[in-house]
Amino acid sequence: MRINILIALFSLSIAQGNAQNLSNNQFAIDFYKQIANQEKGNIFFSPYSLSTAMAMTYAGAKGVTQEQIAQVFHFTANNDKFHIQLGNTIKQINSKSGAVQLKIVNNLWAEKNYPLTKTYPKLMTTAYMAAIKPMDFINKFEESRLSINANILKTTNEKIKDLLPPNSLNTLTRLVLTNAIYFKGDWKVMFKKDLTSDRDFFITPLKSIKCSMMSVKSEFSYYEDSKLKALELPYAGNNFSMVVILPNSNNSLEDITKMFTNDLLADIQRELGKQEVTISIPKFKLSNGYELKQLLTTMGMPQPFSDDADFTGMTTKNNLKISDVYHKAFIDVNEQGTEAAAATAVVVATKSVHRVQSFIANRPFLFLIKETPTGTILFMGRVVDPTLSE
Numbered sequence: 001m002r003i004n005i006l007i008a009l010f011s012l013s014i015a016q017g018n019a020q021n022l023s024n025n026q027f028a029i030d031f032y033k034q035i036a037n038q039e040k041g042n043i044f045f046s047p048y049s050l051s052t053a054m055a056m057t058y059a060g061a062k063g064v065t066q067e068q069i070a071q072v073f074h075f076t077a078n079n080d081k082f083h084i085q086l087g088n089t090i091k092q093i094n095s096k097s098g099a100v101q102l103k104i105v106n107n108l109w110a111e112k113n114y115p116l117t118k119t120y121p122k123l124m125t126t127a128y129m130a131a132i133k134p135m136d137f138i139n140k141f142e143e144s145r146l147s148i149n150a151n152i153l154k155t156t157n158e159k160i161k162d163l164l165p166p167n168s169l170n171t172l173t174r175l176v177l178t179n180a181i182y183f184k185g186d187w188k189v190m191f192k193k194d195l196t197s198d199r200d201f202f203i204t205p206l207k208s209i210k211c212s213m214m215s216v217k218s219e220f221s222y223y224e225d226s227k228l229k230a231l232e233l234p235y236a237g238n239n240f241s242m243v244v245i246l247p248n249s250n251n252s253l254e255d256i257t258k259m260f261t262n263d264l265l266a267d268i269q270r271e272l273g274k275q276e277v278t279i280s281i282p283k284f285k286l287s288n289g290y291e292l293k294q295l296l297t298t299m300g301m302p303q304p305f306s307d308d309a310d311f312t313g314m315t316t317k318n319n320l321k322i323s324d325v326y327h328k329a330f331i332d333v334n335e336q337g338t339e340a341a342a343a344t345a346v347v348v349a350t351k352s353v354h355r356v357q358s359f360i361a362n363r364p365f366l367f368l369i370k371e372t373p374t375g376t377i378l379f380m381g382r383v384v385d386p387t388l389s390e
Contacts, residue, residue: 021089023074024051025262028377030072034299035290035382036257042388044288044329046181046342048378052090053179053344056106056128057322059083060120060314061304068301078313080123087127099237100185105155106130109148109176111137120314130177137173145169148176152343155180159330159341165291168347174320175348181378183369185235186337189218193335201282201386202363211386212283213362214335220279221272222359227251227259230268231277231359235337242338242369243269244281246361281361282386287330296325307351314348323349329379338369340379 028047035043051073058069058078066078076082090104108124110116112134124130135144145164152163160180169176191214200208221232227248234241245268247256293305303309309321329342369379 022262023076024048025265025377026074027051027072028380029260029262030299031295032380032382033257033260034295038295042286042288042385043382044286044331044379045290045327046329046340046344046379049179049181049329049342049344050292050325050327052086052104052106052128053177053346054325055083055086056108056124056130056177056179057304057311057346057348059123059127060117060311062310062312064308065304065310066313068303072296072299072301080127083123083127087129090129098239100183100235100240102184103155103180103182105180107133107148107151107178109133109135109144109178111135111174113138114174115316116314117316135176137169138171141169141171141173144173144176148178148345152178152180152345156182156330156341156343157184157339159287159339160328160343163289163326163328163343163345164347165326168324168326168345170349172349172352173323173347174350175314177346177348178343180341180343182341183240183378184337184339185237185240187335188234188236188238189216189220190337191216191335196283196335199280200362203385205363208362209385209387213280214283215278215280217278218276219274220277222275222277223268223271223273228256228268229359230272231279232272233279240369243272244359244361246359247363249363277359279359279361281333281359282383283334284383284386285332285334286383286388287328289328290326292325292327293322309351311348319350320348321351323347331379340369342379 024047031047054069054073055075058066058075061069069075093102094104106128108121108130110132121132125132137144145168149162149164152160195215196212198210199213201211202208223230228251229246229248231244232241233244245256247253297305304322306321310318311320312318314320324347326345331338331340
């Protein structure tokens with residue numbers, strides 16, 4: 001039985017954006033399960049960053065290309081209303097982060113001489129607050145790659161480095177759509193460093209490792225049933241919190257992952273109730289990067305990556321396809337709080353009960369970071385070994 005951690009950071013929810021929040025959450029769970037089935041080891045990603053960057057791409061898609069992107073990301077009708085509502089959620093997040101640091105930045109990097117439609121860049125600006133940045137991909141694709149990476153590095157407080165790897169851009173590149181997100185928040189009830197100690201963390205029921213476990217005792221929102229326990233740890237300001245989901249000793253994280261759905265998550269959050277709890281959870285720091293062409297193709301959108309792609313909503317020419325989608329994410333959880341960042345680049349090229357509970361997370365568990373009145377998963381992941389920093 002592997003040690004896993006599922007991480008999700010939720011955004012501010014507004015009434016008109018509920019459909020988008022649900023779509024993002026469903027994609028988050030689908031994507032996590034797909035990666036969990038394919039990879040061993042730690043996982044960390046931002047479904048919100050991926051969804052936002054792909055929504056910007058979706059705005060220029062037509063026909064089957066549009067349908068396949070919508071199916072995988074659970075997007076609704078590809079119209080201005082959908083994109084403006086999604087953009088309004090970003091505005092709310094950026095403007096009402098309160099006691100935490102939270103920043104979301106979108107950019108459209110476009111070949112300076114490539115003919116875009118009049119409506120597409122306007123929609124990117126009005127709905128997604130995306131800056132339109134003219135680039136010379138044809139003659140200076142490597143300089144362009146370094147410039148985009150430098151922008152992402154700065155936006156994410158130097159946490160996301162080299163989002164676009166060497167050879168990711170070339171003379172065929174025409175557009176790069178990027179989303180970057182940065183979060184930093186202190187716990188409302190901080191863990192005392194003098195209570196942190198090396199303790200056993202059970203990778204399997206028969207194999208343990210030593211890791212730094214943080215401890216605290218206070219009143220928290222808590223839930224328990226026959227299969228799992230859940231705990232909500234608020235950040236300062238009460239606008240964000242982390243929800244830790246711990247399988248009971250007779251269940252594995254794999255069991256919980258198989259049954260994990262939007263409905264289950266909603267049930268857990270609805271049933272959380274205040275109780276006094278003694279907590280122990282590991283400190284960890286990890287980062288992951290992904291090239292997602294094959295995975296997204298497997299999930300159901302092969303046409304956007306093929307020569308049959310239709311992005312005529314972006315350009316007056318019908319010669320564009322997605323060459324790849326690049327994603328990186330970082331998180332650091334310690335006694336003071338949490339720092340997390342992620343970035344996505346879509347590269348578009350021409351075709352070719354009341355009691356003191358004990359909550360000791362010393363075995364496989366899930367956890368989610370959320371904005372308290374929300375529903376949109378921003379980060380998700382898995383830790384196979386909390387002592388590893390990847």
